[in-house]
Amino acid sequence: MNKLSLQSFKNKPAKASKTNPNFIKVGLSTCGIAAGADTVFDILKNELAKKEFDLPVLRSGCAGMCYAEPLVEVNIEGMPRVLYGKVTEEIALKIVRKHILGKQILNDYIFSIKDE
Amino acid sequence: MWEYRKLILVKDTNTGKETSGIADKFMFGIRERALEEKVEVIRAASLEIYNQGVVVKILPDNITYANVTKDDIDLIIHRTIEKGEKIEALLYQKTEKQCRVVLRNCGVIDPENIEDYLARDGYAALAKILSDYSPEDVIEQMKESGLRGRGGGGFPTWMKWNFAKAQKEVVKYIICNADEGDPGAYMDRSILEGDPHSVLEGMIIAGYAVGAQKGYLYIRAEYPLAIERVMLALQQARDKGLLGKNILGTDFTFDLDVRLGAGAFVCGEETALIASIEGKRGCPSPRPPYPSVNGLWGKPTVINNVETLANIAPILLKGGKWFASIGTEKSKGTKVFALTGKVSNSSLIEVPMGTTLREIVYNIGGGVLNNRKIKAVQTGGPSGGVIPEHLLDTSIDYENLQKLGSIMGSGGMIVMDEDDCMVDIAKFYLQFCVDESCGKCAPCRVGGKQMLNILTTISEGKGAMEDVARLKRISRAMQKASLCGLGQTAPNPVVSTLNYFEQEYLEHIQNKRCLAQKCSSLFVYEIIQDKCKRCTLCQRNCPVEAIDGNRDIGFTINQDKCIKCGKCFEVCKFEAVAR
Ligand SMILES: Cc1cc2nc3c(=O)[nH]c(=O)nc-3n(C[C@H](O)[C@H](O)[C@H](O)COP(=O)(O)O)c2cc1C
Numbered sequence: 171m172n173k174l175s176l177q178s179f180k181n182k183p184a185k186a187s188k189t190n191p192n193f194i195k196v197g198l199s200t201c202g203i204a205a206g207a208d209t210v211f212d213i214l215k216n217e218l219a220k221k222e223f224d225l226p227v228l229r230s231g232c233a234g235m236c237y238a239e240p241l242v243e244v245n246i247e248g249m250p251r252v253l254y255g256k257v258t259e260e261i262a263l264k265i266v267r268k269h270i271l272g273k274q275i276l277n278d279y280i281f282s283i284k285d286e
Numbered sequence: 287m288w289e290y291r292k293l294i295l296v297k298d299t300n301t302g303k304e305t306s307g308i309a310d311k312f313m314f315g316i317r318e319r320a321l322e323e324k325v326e327v328i329r330a331a332s333l334e335i336y337n338q339g340v341v342v343k344i345l346p347d348n349i350t351y352a353n354v355t356k357d358d359i360d361l362i363i364h365r366t367i368e369k370g371e372k373i374e375a376l377l378y379q380k381t382e383k384q385c386r387v388v389l390r391n392c393g394v395i396d397p398e399n400i401e402d403y404l405a406r407d408g409y410a411a412l413a414k415i416l417s418d419y420s421p422e423d424v425i426e427q428m429k430e431s432g433l434r435g436r437g438g439g440g441f442p443t444w445m446k447w448n449f450a451k452a453q454k455e456v457v458k459y460i461i462c463n464a465d466e467g468d469p470g471a472y473m474d475r476s477i478l479e480g481d482p483h484s485v486l487e488g489m490i491i492a493g494y495a496v497g498a499q500k501g502y503l504y505i506r507a508e509y510p511l512a513i514e515r516v517m518l519a520l521q522q523a524r525d526k527g528l529l530g531k532n533i534l535g536t537d538f539t540f541d542l543d544v545r546l547g548a549g550a551f552v553c554g555e556e557t558a559l560i561a562s563i564e565g566k567r568g569c570p571s572p573r574p575p576y577p578s579v580n581g582l583w584g585k586p587t588v589i590n591n592v593e594t595l596a597n598i599a600p601i602l603l604k605g606g607k608w609f610a611s612i613g614t615e616k617s618k619g620t621k622v623f624a625l626t627g628k629v630s631n632s633s634l635i636e637v638p639m640g641t642t643l644r645e646i647v648y649n650i651g652g653g654v655l656n657n658r659k660i661k662a663v664q665t666g667g668p669s670g671g672v673i674p675e676h677l678l679d680t681s682i683d684y685e686n687l688q689k690l691g692s693i694m695g696s697g698g699m700i701v702m703d704e705d706d707c708m709v710d711i712a713k714f715y716l717q718f719c720v721d722e723s724c725g726k727c728a729p730c731r732v733g734g735k736q737m738l739n740i741l742t743t744i745s746e747g748k749g750a751m752e753d754v755a756r757l758k759r760i761s762r763a764m765q766k767a768s769l770c771g772l773g774q775t776a777p778n779p780v781v782s783t784l785n786y787f788e789q790e791y792l793e794h795i796q797n798k799r800c801l802a803q804k805c806s807s808l809f810v811y812e813i814i815q816d817k818c819k820r821c822t823l824c825q826r827n828c829p830v831e832a833i834d835g836n837r838d839i840g841f842t843i844n845q846d847k848c849i850k851c852g853k854c855f856e857v858c859k860f861e862a863v864a865r
């Protein structure tokens with residue numbers, strides 16, 4: 171890994187380079203893991219691999235909504251950013267099948283939704 | 287770019303249930319006008335709005351309507367969906383209650399990847415001070431910010447740094463206190479797990495300001511994931527030249543290490559924590575001298591809480607003035623709380639200082655669980671107290687909470703309803719402090735135990751009227767004469783519950799009754815024969831086979847065997863179990 175210097179911060183481009191707008195994020199802190207987020211993380215990864223769908227599954231810390239763990243955030247270009255909560259193994263599969271492959275938002279599990 | 291169909295999101299925010307049929311009515315209306323190709327109706331589990339009747343949110347227009355009734359549906363479809371107009375009378379203006387400074391990255395970035403942190407201005411504050419600020423400038427900004435310690439005491443951070451800086455010693459230390467041990471508190475754990483670099487950056491800046499070369503993160507061993515992520519972050523920071531020799535190519539050198547706490551609450555007290563790092567038994571010692579003068583291995587040491595440290599980088603990046611513009615006159619910035627207990631949404635929240643408890647419980651927490659009546663909110667953990675319902679409109683800052691006999695503490699906030707008994711709560715916290723007392727000083731060791739004995743007698747219905755005065759007397763002795771904060775504050779939950787709920791103590795003492803039905807010596811479970819349908823559910827669910835009888839002769843509870851777990855009471859469908 172290259173070491174950073176004071177200069178690296180001065181030369182920083184105004185906005186970070188274009189990032190992939192398509193990704194899923196799973197909250198993997200102690201609160202999420204206790205509610206089963208690690209299983210959900212694995213299922214999402216496996217299911218996407220099985221369907222040969224290229225979508226990064228990322229990890230994040232606690233978003234604060236402990237009551238709704240496990241939390242899965244789905245970002246697909248052209249669709250709103252959706253935060254699903256209380257995601258079980260079954261719902262995780264549904265997210266892949268309906269939301270990601272079928273471009274169809276799920277009923278009853280949205281805990282936050284934004285147009286971004 | 288929105289390519290999706292127009293979305294109508296529906297949620298009944300009063301009942302917590304689905305949507306009282308309104309989603310179906312919307313669907314019907316959409317189909318009637320043959321709009322289903324263009325519009326979709328979705329039931330949401332939450333729209334982050336509470337007690338506003340049926341809430342309807344329309345995307346991508348980003349229009350939110352509250353208290354929507356069935357009669358409004360046609361109007362909404364016609365005017366908003368078809369014509370794109372807003373209906374003023376229904377509009378709901380959401381005001382943002384939370385304000386994320388400390389938690390700016392938690393739940394957003396990957397905590398195991400330093401690039402994510404760097405992409406969100408990570409270490410930009412460090413780069414800025416190393417190129418433009420002298421240590422004095424840093425402390426000046428900290429002074430302007432008004433930041434006070436988030437570990438409980440609320441001591442101005444800049445003063446602590448300034449004391450340590452003024453010491454002529456060559457070797458100085460920075461310590462991050464991550465021993466978080468209050469029951470119900472998990473703010474520091476979430477910060478370390480969700481954004482470890484923010485704490486490291488704060489420590490490195492502190493090191494630069496006071497002239498330290500070395501720092502330690504003292505993390506309790508019960509936080510394995512936090513430890514793992516901090517270790518990883520340290521390695522990444524070292525690889526990037528953000529830690530170690532010649533940080534960012536300058537002549538500033540600073541490194542960090544992790545030390546594990548073995549889970550004693552008292553080791554969160556700064557002098558005990560220092561003893562523990564030194565390999566000694568974790569017992570506090572009298573102050574002064576304060577750690578900033580004579581700390582770790584006798585050297586000047588700054589010891590700060592995790593949340594305090596996570597505030598540092600934003601302060602230096604955006605300026606002390608910016609930080610001081612958030613919060614109240616004497617308490618600047620935000621505070622993170624772990625909101626738990628009988629609240630609908632147990633959550634980790636961050637609000638500007640000065641927010642009221644009522645706003646927190648009802649507008650962020652979604653109200654009391656199962657729409658019950660709130661009795662009090664506990665803050666400050668075992669060193670704090672309860673704030674009764676009629677004082678919930680108090681705005682939260684260090685001074686106000688203290689005036690009410692509680693403290694800000696580190697940020698645990700536990701909501702209590704009518705089923706919580708105040709004697710029982712006091713007993714719970716006191717038991718915790720008795721267990722955690724290190725035993726070094728007599729007021730804490732002996733006083734705590736004696737108070738616990740008295741509380742136990744009261745909860746068993748064997749208390750005497752003199753007990754109340756006795757509790758108050760021992761409390762005063764402990765508060766005045768204990769060696770460290772543990773003993774000095776241990777009586778607080780008792781003093782505060784006595785202050786606001788003395789009647790409840792008297793009820794236990796005089797009438798031998800626990801109205802919340804928590805103190806199990808004061809009630810029995812019984813089966814009301816007239817109501818019993820002999821379904822056997824209680825008998826089958828009793829974990830200790832204390833329910834005698836059968837379908838023919840009926841059922842009775844054997845009081846000698848009963849452990850008063852309440853299972854029969856819970857499972858009975860006919861309200862035939864009384865207590
Ligand atoms: C019994 C006891 C336990 C404490 N536990 C903690 C703790 O877990 N975390 C913490 O940051 N401070 C704790 N403190 C407060 C510390 O002694 C110290 O005030 C704090 O770490 C200073 O950091 P700050 O100025 O950033 O708040 C505790 C104090 C006492 C008396």
